[in-house]
Amino acid sequence: MSIRFAAPKSAIRNRMAVSRARLYRRRPANDNASPANVTGDAALAAALRHFAAHGMAAAQRAMEQAELARIEDDPHSFAWWLAICRQLDRQMARRISQSAP
Incomplete structure (x- = not known):
């Protein structure tokens, strides 16, 4: 038995307005971090090694x-x-950076 996929009979419009689409197209997909929070690969590798050494307490140890x-x-x-x-x-x-003098 074959399966057939078809569009719904009613005309449902699920398109975004062109002007709104242009607005969202300008924003990057990974906009969850500001440039001040972006660190290099070296910090990521160090964080992973630190996590491997200290487990769930790694962030607390890094803060200390x-x-x-x-x-x-x-x-x-x-x-x-x-x-x-x-x-x-x-x-x-x-919290650490805000409490820094």
Whole structure:
């Protein structure tokens, strides 16, 4: 027995208006991160290694390392640990960066 797919008998219009389609066409498909939150492949690889070492507590450990770097006044290490924390938990990283002096 063959299966036949056919359009519905009623004329259902499921097209978007041209002007609205042009508006959405300009936006990127992956617009969930702002350029300030984008990190490189090195931070992603480091975050994955950190997660492999610490499991579900990896974001907490990265946050602790970032806070330690801030106390030691090491902005480079702070940015690095913040990037790792951001890869693992964006909300936690946002709280750390907002509390930074």
